[in-house]
Amino acid sequence: MKKAFAATVFLLVVLFALGLHFNATKEREKVRRVPEPYRQIQGSVRDGDTLFAIFKRYKLEPKELFQIKDSSAGIHDLGKLSAGRPYRLTIDDDNQINAFVYEIDDDTLLNVFRSESGFYTEKVPIDYEKCVHHIGGIxxxxxxxxxxxDRESALLAMEVSDIFSWDIDFTTDIQNGDTFRIIAEGLYLDGEFKRYGRILAVEFINGGTSYHAxxxxxxxxxGYYDAHGRSVKKAFLKAPLSFKRISSYFSKRRFHPILKTHRPHHGVDYAASHGTPVSATGDGAVTYAxxxxxxxxxxxxxHSNGYRTYYGHLSRIAKGIKKGARVNQGQLVGYVGKTGLATGPHLHYEMRAGGRYVNPLSLKQPYGKAVPEERVQEFMDIAGKLNQILASIPVSNHPAHVRRASLAEKGM
Ligand SMILES: [Zn+2]
Known part of the structure; x- marks a missing residue:
């Protein structure tokens, strides 16, 4: 009996010691585990990718996928991922997700973190480091x-052509040898260039005439203003569509390809593919559709300034374009076609003032709205500084010369 008792005590002591040892090992494990770096998966959403496909690809726990989706409900719909958008997954060595970060768009991140009580989701603006870029080219x-x-340069080019869309038609007006100088924000993340931000100033010299914004x-x-503080926006856009070429100019006498006779052509014909969108060149109201x-x-x-614009041979008139409807400059009115008397798809664009035909290509437009008088000095000071920078930008040969200049000044 005594022996049995002693044996039991011994066993308990051994078990206790073992237990201590076991606990200590576990303790050490825990300590060792914390500094161990988590595994990171970085990627971009592929075409047709879903969160489920991404989880499958990296052999992640589907249960966590549902928890992440749940926690994001009402904040961002993770059922639709945009192709090309970057994401990052942080995973611990139990293959559990610690964080999921997804770039919703150029300005917004979705952060999903593991917390004590499951996943926590928030939407935050991307905190870019801003620099100023000087871009010059011929x-x-x-x-x-x-x-x-590249994609970022293409977006910048589109923005420049948008800024000057009232003055310069970038499909027909520009010539080899024209020069451009651009001051734009460069947006960086972790020291890596991501994209261009706002354009602060542009100079474009087109056929010897210089344009500033x-x-x-x-x-x-x-908005963008010219060197005199007048808005670059004008009553009419240079052209109602992006076209391949002008197939017929405004003329008092031209040979008609179908009628085979000489008659005036009171508009401009823009050759473009069937279905090319056609937009209103100015704010106005529909008087005929x-x-x-x-x-x-x-x-x-x-249009309120007494002008009328005509858009003919459309394959289709856009939805909502009915007599009496208001339209804004740039708004879709229809699509290029060859209805009526036309040999191929093109837009017949015509402009009238009172009873007169006007050649849209030689229209001298009144200047846009000016900077309010009390702020003219402020504008002139800023424009003066920007001019000095513009003048210092070299216009190198092909491709454009890009220089990361400085940290962006706040408020510029
Ligand atoms: Zn025509």
Whole structure:
């Protein structure tokens, strides 16, 4: 009996010691585990990718996928991922997700963290480091090719052509040898260039004429103003569509390809693919939308400055474009076609003032709205500084010369 008792005590002592040892090992394990780096998976959403496909690819726990989706409900729909968008998964060595970060768009991150009580999701703006970039170049072929062919340069080229869209038609007006100088924000993350931010100033010299645009917050929304502080926005856009070429100019006497006779052509014909979107060149109201003889499907807009614009041969008139409807500059009115008297798909664009025909290509437009008087000095100071920078940007040959200049000044 005594022996049995002693044996039991011994066994208990041994078990206790073992237990201590076991606990100590576990303790050490825990300590050792913490500093061990988590595994990181970084990637970009592939075409047609779903979160489920990503989880499967990296052999992650589907249960956690549902928890992440649940925690994101109402914040961001993870059922739809955008192709090309980067994501990052942080995973511990039990193959459990610690964090999931997904770039929703250029400005917003979705952060999903593991917390005590499951996953926690938040949407945060991307905190870019801003630098100023100086970009200078000479046109060869077109603006896009001259700035650079990568995605970020292409977006910058589009923005520049948007800024000058009232003055310069980048499909027909630009010539080899034209020069451009751009001051734009460069946005960086962890020291790596991500994309361009706002354009602060642009100079474009087109066929010897120089155009300037300076960004300024002149009474409300920010906009671009010329060297005299007048908005670059004008009553009419240079062209109602992006086209391949002008197939017929405004003329008092031209040979008609179908009628085989000489008659005036009171508009401009823009050759473009069937279905190319056509937009209103100015703010106005629809006075006609429908079939009209040789015009085919026609939209007529009446503008407050007394002008009317005509858009003919449309394959289709856009939804909502009906007599009396208001349209904004740039708004879709229809699509290029060859209805009416037309040999191939093109837009017949016509402009009238009172009873007169006007050649849209030689229209001298009144200047846009000016910077409010009390802020003219402020604008001139900013434009003056930007001019000094512009003047210092070299216009190198192909491709554009890009220089990361400085940290962006706050508020510029
Ligand atoms: Zn025509």
């Amino acid at each position: 046109i060869r072929d077109n603006l896009l090719a001259s700035i650079g062919e 300076y960004r300024f917050e002149g009474g409300g929304a920010a 429908g079939r009209r003889g040789a015009y085919g499907n026609l939209v007529i807009l009446k």
